[in-house]
Amino acid sequence: MTAIVASRASAASRGIRTSRAHAVPCDSASLAALQLGHAQVTGATHIAAGPFTIPGTQLSTAPLPAFCRVRGEASSGAGSLIRFELWFPDGDAWNAKLLVTGNAGYSPMLAYGDMAMALRRGYAVMGGDTGHQTENPDDLSFVVGHHERMLDWGARSIHVITAAGKTIGAALGAKPVRRSYFFGCSTGGHQGVAELEAYPDDFDGVIAGAPGNNRVRLNAGFLWQYRANHAAHDDTMPILTPASLALVGRAVVAACDANDGVRDGVIDDPRDCAWTPDALRCADDRASPACLSPVQIAALKAMYGGARNPRTGAQIYPGWPKGSEAPILAPDGSVLGGWNRYWGTNAPARADFWRYWVFDDPKWDWWSFDFDRDLAVADAKAGSAIDHTSADLSAFRRRGGKAILYQGWADPVVSAYDAIAYYEKVRAAQGSQSATDGFLRLFMVPGMAHCARGPGATNFGNQGGDAPVCDAEHDLIEALDAWVERGTAPDRIIASRVENGAVTRTRTLCPYPRRARYAGRGNPDDATSFTCR
Numbered sequence: 133m134t135a136i137v138a139s140r141a142s143a144a145s146r147g148i149r150t151s152r153a154h155a156v157p158c159d160s161a162s163l164a165a166l167q168l169g170h171a172q173v174t175g176a177t178h179i180a181a182g183p184f185t186i187p188g189t190q191l192s193t194a195p196l197p198a199f200c201r202v203r204g205e206a207s208s209g210a211g212s213l214i215r216f217e218l219w220f221p222d223g224d225a226w227n228a229k230l231l232v233t234g235n236a237g238y239s240p241m242l243a244y245g246d247m248a249m250a251l252r253r254g255y256a257v258m259g260g261d262t263g264h265q266t267e268n269p270d271d272l273s274f275v276v277g278h279h280e281r282m283l284d285w286g287a288r289s290i291h292v293i294t295a296a297g298k299t300i301g302a303a304l305g306a307k308p309v310r311r312s313y314f315f316g317c318s319t320g321g322h323q324g325v326a327e328l329e330a331y332p333d334d335f336d337g338v339i340a341g342a343p344g345n346n347r348v349r350l351n352a353g354f355l356w357q358y359r360a361n362h363a364a365h366d367d368t369m370p371i372l373t374p375a376s377l378a379l380v381g382r383a384v385v386a387a388c389d390a391n392d393g394v395r396d397g398v399i400d401d402p403r404d405c406a407w408t409p410d411a412l413r414c415a416d417d418r419a420s421p422a423c424l425s426p427v428q429i430a431a432l433k434a435m436y437g438g439a440r441n442p443r444t445g446a447q448i449y450p451g452w453p454k455g456s457e458a459p460i461l462a463p464d465g466s467v468l469g470g471w472n473r474y475w476g477t478n479a480p481a482r483a484d485f486w487r488y489w490v491f492d493d494p495k496w497d498w499w500s501f502d503f504d505r506d507l508a509v510a511d512a513k514a515g516s517a518i519d520h521t522s523a524d525l526s527a528f529r530r531r532g533g534k535a536i537l538y539q540g541w542a543d544p545v546v547s548a549y550d551a552i553a554y555y556e557k558v559r560a561a562q563g564s565q566s567a568t569d570g571f572l573r574l575f576m577v578p579g580m581a582h583c584a585r586g587p588g589a590t591n592f593g594n595q596g597g598d599a600p601v602c603d604a605e606h607d608l609i610e611a612l613d614a615w616v617e618r619g620t621a622p623d624r625i626i627a628s629r630v631e632n633g634a635v636t637r638t639r640t641l642c643p644y645p646r647r648a649r650y651a652g653r654g655n656p657d658d659a660t661s662f663t664c665r
């Protein structure tokens with residue numbers, strides 16, 4: 133408070149006029165004078181209304197209202213540097229709430245699309261770089277010799293910048309931040325779950341999509357896929373190819389699409405799908421583009437089965453569901469999904485994770501990895517720093533927090549089965565479905581790949597832009613806000629399928645374990661033909 137008073141005085145002494153009485157103006161000197169504890173404002177710029185060019189890209193956001201763009205640095209201790217931005221809407225536009233966005237993969241990139249979306253709704257929004265500064269977003273060597281950066285990346289960076297953001301927001305708006313929310317998917321989902329567990333006072337509400345919070349095991353899952361897809365010690369010839377996955381995807385959908393009562397190219401719940409790879413076995417046991425060889429079938433079965441401890445047989449990470457295999461192409465031809473994005477071609481996906489986060493060995497050999505002994509090493513070294521899989525969310529529940537988890541059934545990155553396993557663990561710790569429903573709900577999304585897109589109805593305010601209808605029944609942030617502010621829990625979320633700018637299908641998403649069931653009559657492209665049961 134002292135700092136805020138001091139900076140008001142300094143602004144006044146320089147004759148700066150502000151549109152709001154007592155608000156700290158949007159300029160670098162005034163904001164740099166704020167006492168932020170482990171953070172410092174390094175610059176502030178007023179941005180006029182209009183499209184905003186996303187830093188480091190040629191892309192622009194949709195038009196934004198005028199805002200103050202604050203840049204800052206935070207630190208959780210020696211060796212830690214976390215860069216962040218906070219965007220604060222002009223004038224009376226601020227809704228007195230702060231929304232903190234999460235990250236993707238191991239990238240320092242901010243979720244500018246999400247920030248723009250929330251800014252337009254009146255939120256002060258922020259995002260940080262996880263404590264990772266390298267030119268190449270996939271360079272994972274930044275943690276070598278810096279264990280604290282692993283801690284920052286996993287969760288602590290969000291905690292540290294959120295504390296700073298609350299003070300900066302209060303200074304710019306001349307009133308306290310009344311509500312704070314977190315919004316992220318993938319690594320952002322990981323960060324959201326970490327916040328629920330480790331920093332339950334940071335947020336009144338958390339949205340965590342496709343959470344990668346079981347990170348060591350997730351990367352072990354990728355490694356398992358790679359090894360299943362190659363003859364031992366042979367990195368040259370994958371057993372299954374993207375074309376094989378497309379073949380499998382077509383067969384799986386043909387076999388199981390109608391199980392849910394609607395033939396729409398989407399398997400609503402892959403647990404109902406009894407298809408097995410043997411159905412594609414080549415008649416003469418020789419591989420052809422139209423069928424699978426015995427070796428390919430064995431590889432596919434190993435992948436569906438998921439990683440297991442060779443000594444105990446315990447599941448390390450579940451396999452990926454049927455319906456998540458095939459490459460998904462965007463209209464521009466880019467590949468959005470499919471196992472091939474993460475199984476690695478000549479080296480396992482995220483090999484650098486094992487090299488730099490676990491073994492400190494740039495020459496680490498994935499063929500020597502032991503899924504018993506070496507996984508224990510990984511759990512102790514990296515898991516202790518970055519995994520957030522505790523079922524104890526009681527502190528978050530006690531403080532009145534609300535959390536929405538969501539997960540695509542066709543996600544080839546985070547296995548839907550792992551997201552469900554985490555949810556069920558939390559529910560068991562709560563003791564009942566109703567106690568869990570009171571503060572935490574998981575929405576499974578049929579036909580959605582990683583965080584967004586896919587053959588299903590996958591738009592509900594989750595992909596850097598507003599849902600087609602921006603209200604609590606159709607949009608994640610609005611749903612969370614209604615739950616926190618008014619106690620209106622999301623009993624369903626209506627997702628839309630948007631093609632060429634038009635809504636072509638709507639579908640009800642239900643709080644797990646309920647599913648949207650087709651009533652057997654009515655338009656199957658209309659959410660009103662489905663009920664949660």
Ligand SMILES: [Ca+2]
Nearest residue numbers: 389394396398
């Ligand atoms: Ca279907």
